[in-house]
Amino acid sequence: MKLRPDYLIVAxxxxxxxxxxxxxxxxxxxxxxxxxLEQTIETPVSVGNRYPFVREQMMGSVLExxxxxxxxxxxVLSLPVVTASIDPAQFLNVLFxxxxxxxNVELEDFELPARIASMLPGPxxxxxxxxxxxxxxxxxxxxxxxxxxxxxxxELAGLCAGLAAGGIDVIKDDxxxxxxxxxxxxxxxRACLDAVAEVYARTGHxxxxxxxxxxTPDQVFRQAEHAQQQGAEAVxxxxxxxxxxxLHELVRSRLEVPLLAHPSFAGNLRIRPATLLGRLFxxxxxxxxxxxxxxxxxxxxxxxxxxxxxxxxxxxxxxxPAFPVPAGGMTVERAPELVEYxxxxxxxxxxxxxxxxxxxxxxxxxxxxxxxSRAAAAFGAAP
Amino acid sequence: MKLRPDYLIVAxxxxxxxxxxxxxxxxxxxxxxxxxLEQTIETPVSVGNRYPFVREQMMGSVLExxxxxxxxxxxVLSLPVVTASIDPAQFLNVLFxxxxxxxNVELEDFELPARIASMLPGPxxxxxxxxxxxxxxxxxxxxxxxxxxxxxxxELAGLCAGLAAGGIDVIKDDxxxxxxxxxxxxxxxRACLDAVAEVYARTGHxxxxxxxxxxTPDQVFRQAEHAQQQGAEAVxxxxxxxxxxxLHELVRSRLEVPLLAHPSFAGNLRIRPATLLGRLFxxxxxxxxxxxxxxxxxxxxxxxxxxxxxxxxxxxxxxxPAFPVPAGGMTVERAPELVEYxxxxxxxxxxxxxxxxxxxxxxxxxxxxxxxSRAAAAFGAAP
Numbered sequence: 001m002k003l004r005p006d007y008l009i010v011a012x013x014x015x016x017x018x019x020x021x022x023x024x025x026x027x028x029x030x031x032x033x034x035x036x037l038e039q040t041i042e043t044p045v046s047v048g049n050r051y052p053f054v055r056e057q058m059m060g061s062v063l064e065x066x067x068x069x070x071x072x073x074x075x076v077l078s079l080p081v082v083t084a085s086i087d088p089a090q091f092l093n094v095l096f097x098x099x100x101x102x103x104n105v106e107l108e109d110f111e112l113p114a115r116i117a118s119m120l121p122g123p124x125x126x127x128x129x130x131x132x133x134x135x136x137x138x139x140x141x142x143x144x145x146x147x148x149x150x151x152x153x154x155e156l157a158g159l160c161a162g163l164a165a166g167g168i169d170v171i172k173d174d175x176x177x178x179x180x181x182x183x184x185x186x187x188x189x190r191a192c193l194d195a196v197a198e199v200y201a202r203t204g205h206x207x208x209x210x211x212x213x214x215x216t217p218d219q220v221f222r223q224a225e226h227a228q229q230q231g232a233e234a235v236x237x238x239x240x241x242x243x244x245x246x247l248h249e250l251v252r253s254r255l256e257v258p259l260l261a262h263p264s265f266a267g268n269l270r271i272r273p274a275t276l277l278g279r280l281f282x283x284x285x286x287x288x289x290x291x292x293x294x295x296x297x298x299x300x301x302x303x304x305x306x307x308x309x310x311x312x313x314x315x316x317x318x319x320x321p322a323f324p325v326p327a328g329g330m331t332v333e334r335a336p337e338l339v340e341y342x343x344x345x346x347x348x349x350x351x352x353x354x355x356x357x358x359x360x361x362x363x364x365x366x367x368x369x370x371x372x373s374r375a376a377a378a379f380g381a382a383p
Numbered sequence: 384m385k386l387r388p389d390y391l392i393v394a395x396x397x398x399x400x401x402x403x404x405x406x407x408x409x410x411x412x413x414x415x416x417x418x419x420l421e422q423t424i425e426t427p428v429s430v431g432n433r434y435p436f437v438r439e440q441m442m443g444s445v446l447e448x449x450x451x452x453x454x455x456x457x458x459v460l461s462l463p464v465v466t467a468s469i470d471p472a473q474f475l476n477v478l479f480x481x482x483x484x485x486x487n488v489e490l491e492d493f494e495l496p497a498r499i500a501s502m503l504p505g506p507x508x509x510x511x512x513x514x515x516x517x518x519x520x521x522x523x524x525x526x527x528x529x530x531x532x533x534x535x536x537x538e539l540a541g542l543c544a545g546l547a548a549g550g551i552d553v554i555k556d557d558x559x560x561x562x563x564x565x566x567x568x569x570x571x572x573r574a575c576l577d578a579v580a581e582v583y584a585r586t587g588h589x590x591x592x593x594x595x596x597x598x599t600p601d602q603v604f605r606q607a608e609h610a611q612q613q614g615a616e617a618v619x620x621x622x623x624x625x626x627x628x629x630l631h632e633l634v635r636s637r638l639e640v641p642l643l644a645h646p647s648f649a650g651n652l653r654i655r656p657a658t659l660l661g662r663l664f665x666x667x668x669x670x671x672x673x674x675x676x677x678x679x680x681x682x683x684x685x686x687x688x689x690x691x692x693x694x695x696x697x698x699x700x701x702x703x704p705a706f707p708v709p710a711g712g713m714t715v716e717r718a719p720e721l722v723e724y725x726x727x728x729x730x731x732x733x734x735x736x737x738x739x740x741x742x743x744x745x746x747x748x749x750x751x752x753x754x755x756s757r758a759a760a761a762f763g764a765a766p
Binding site for chain 1: 417421423424425426427429430431434436437440441463465466469470471472473475476477479480481483484485486487530531532533534535538557558559561562563564565597598599600601602603604621624625626627628629631632636646647648649650651652653654675680681682683711734735738739
């Protein structure tokens with residue numbers, strides 16, 4: 001048997017991507033062909049046609065063009081895997097690079113070719129791995145945040161101790177916590193790890209403290225190394241602020257602990273939220289993804305939040321499921337409703353509503369934790 | 384005189400940011416306060432008020448709230464520099480992190496405090512530095528792109544030679560060119576540098592070949608190092624694909640040559656294009672910024688393109704002006720119009736329209752270069 005060059009084998013696989021295109025019916029075919037061109041050869045077709053390899057392998061095609069249930073049209077494009085599988089940045093580039101600049105094109109979804117799944121193998125820990133670290137099964141994880149920015153290290157560590165003593169599972173830095181003069185990164189990590197360790201020694205309750213990493217790639221890599229050396233068992237980044245390729249490199253080469261992803265700067269990239277925060281964040285390796293929940297400070301519709309959660313947990317090749325972390329103006333009182341809507345494999349994040357407790361922070365935290373446990377028991381018992 | 388802690392001095396400076404807020408008149412004040420909270424303490428006000436430093440320094444304020452000429456309202460917020468000046472990612476986070484998730488808030492603009500200008504000093508070369516490298520004054524620079532993706536190294540080097548022989552100033556990789564099996568990065572860089580060097584030796588005409596860097600931070604840093612070692616005199620990245628903090632680190636610690644920024648994945652982040660592509664890309668250090676021009680493949684209005692160009696070149700503290708690079712479906716025939724609209728301190732990028740020449744690529748390139756020179760002379764002579 002004669003061996004073919006690698007790229008010819010690869011070229012047989014295709015990246016299928018679905019877009020929503022807002023255009024009048026008599027223009028949508030041309031609009032779709034333009035998107036195809038933009039995401040592939042980005043030159044006039046006559047230029048592509050001159051080169052046999054380009055003509056046969058790189059042009060892609062329009063597989064389907066139908067009406068979209070939410071208005072406009074649904075276009076399924078077949079794109080060359082050979083360009084998308086070169087590196088994580090090129091994957092995003094081929095999926096939605098220049099077309100993101102068109103105000104009438106949205107990325108809806110994509111099918112994951114094997115070649116890209118081997119480049120981007122997804123979460124290393126996921127739901128099961130994080131549960132194993134905490135020894136928690138059968139109920140959602142509970143999570144809170146250290147804020148507001150401006151507190152001293154001592155004040156933050158005090159909040160940590162109070163939340164941990166109340167039985168919370170996970171405490172993450174607010175995404176505004178960075179290497180500030182009033183609470184330097186290394187000092188904060190040490191103090192917060194000590195605070196949760198002290199509670200563990202005293203009560204046997206285990207809490208993960210999750211520092212936020214921020215800055216340029218070198219700063220983030222140094223923070224990741226330092227946090228792990230100090231014993232941090234998870235870290236957080238905001239992938240859209242720092243770059244999705246950095247997320248990939250962090251989880252593949254720099255981290256031996258789970259990673260929480262924060263949605264800051266994810267804005268409206270004209271990518272369906274479940275595709276960006278659910279599928280792409282999971283694919284790039286996030287073990288848990290925070291998103292703005294319905295009914296809080298943000299205006300995400302309930303069904304969009306459900307779609308994000310499902311995208312994070314749904315069976316998908318060999319990718320481990322990741323925790324959905326609904327957040328943003330949640331209250332202790334809403335815990336039962338959220339457990340019922342998102343189910344047990346969820347991490348419920350309540351920040352301000354715990355911190356504004358005028359009574360004891362630990363008591364308020366305990367009320368949250370117990371409410372989640374009760375709701376989980378009821379959920380488990382439901383028909 | 385008693386010295387105050389650093390943060391108290393810093394705290395006297397404020398980051399003034401302007402947003403466009405789409406809300407009914409009777410809700411806009413509450414909506415604006417919510418944006419302020421989101422971009423500062425991100426907890427209920429009662430929580431912030433407990434801590435004197437937070438209350439006095441971190442809460443920010445609403446400076447103005449007026450009707451916006453394009454509809455909705457214009458809100459000017461005062462935000463704490465102390466959080467925004469910690470690292471380049473936090474600057475973006477404080478400017479438009481979580482608020483980018485609100486579908487009724489757009490970032491319009493910002494004023495640059497001294498503290499942030501010293502963290503982000505902008506282009507290292509800018510227009511003057513790039514002109515000096517090429518020895519070109521008094522006219523726009525001419526630029527073309529190597530594409531489509533899928534060509535072999537030999538084919539790309541052949542295009543390079545043809546474009547350089549036609550007198551082009553700058554040849555950039557297409558943003559889809561990465562480390563592909565049919566044209567590996569290192570092989571391509573060598574071959575393209577050789578191609579332009581050969582034309583220089585033969586004709587005395589100097590062309591900059593600009594390789595595209597793509598991948599994770601480590602991959603990009605390795606490519607940057609390799610390209611410079613080989614003699615590349617400029618490089619290109621797509622900052623929104625790779626992460627804005629990476630752009631900063633690249634220009635501050637890894638590059639001794641100018642950087643071109645590509646707009647791929649810049650989508651509609653609900654940031655005014657002139658603010659994102661003009662002010663932010665320049666502030667983070669791009670020496671030239673490619674953007675989708677009016678009247679081409681993209682639907683950017685003419686005045687938006689003019690605003691982007693102005694934002695890149697306008698006097699702004701000590702920041703060097705950067706080249707605007709209008710692109711995307713431009714044609715040789717439009718060169719005079721574009722010179723007239725964008726002026727002399729512009730880099731005109733024409734890709735497909737040169738490459739589709741069925742006659743000689745060098746002839747077609749020469750026609751473009753001469754057309755720009757003639758238009759520049761007319762522009763210079765204009766009253």
